[in-house]
Amino acid sequence: MIEDVKIAPSILSADIANLARDLDAISSADFVHVDVMDGHFVPNLTFGPNVVKAAKANSDLPADVHLMITNPDETAEEYARAGADIVTFHWEAATHAHRVVMGIHEAGAKAGISLNPATPASVLEDIISDLDLVLVMSVNPGFGGQKFIPNTLRKLRQVRALAAERGVSPLVEVDGGVGAANAAQIVEAGASVLVAGSAVYGSEDRAAAISQIRDAGRQGLTRRA
């Protein structure tokens, strides 16, 4: 298998007072997804670089850090220095997206750009070749437990087509409202990294939830043209 489905549980839905325990519960996943929210780009306020450090200290999984902050130009590199393996910022928030990507790379991490539901895939035309990851938001960012927006599937196909046209293959990640019920169609449309907050942490057996989402996603991989 050239590409496999990867699961990135979001600790936004974890019990932050028991973070070590809740990280341990997802050790069968592929990434730990850390949702950084600043109370400005999105109404919610969550974690900073210290939680990235804590995640790295208490888990063997690579840290997939999703910055929902207004000033990635100023602070994205700090998350790479805190130990993030992937730092993803929002296209809508960056003034000089290319410079931010280069800064993340220089600080030693992989770089991703995220698109809000209303942002077209075409904004990536002149940057996709520099990216390690494209994160397509399937809800409006800010909160866990929202409903998947169906137009995301169309955007995933567009992102994949653009990557193919440029001859590059960044990871394509989807975030929001993802679970075992829709994982197959999401992967079929072009995603290979599935973020899941409530679908994993809302289940009693987190390892079982991870493998159910992964198995469902793999069905989509076999259906992909």
Ligand code: DX5
């Ligand atoms: C939303 C966050 C997501 C969120 C997903 O702004 O970026 O990562 O935790 O939560 P679920 O899977 O519950 O939709």
Ligand code: ZN
């Ligand atoms: Zn996220």
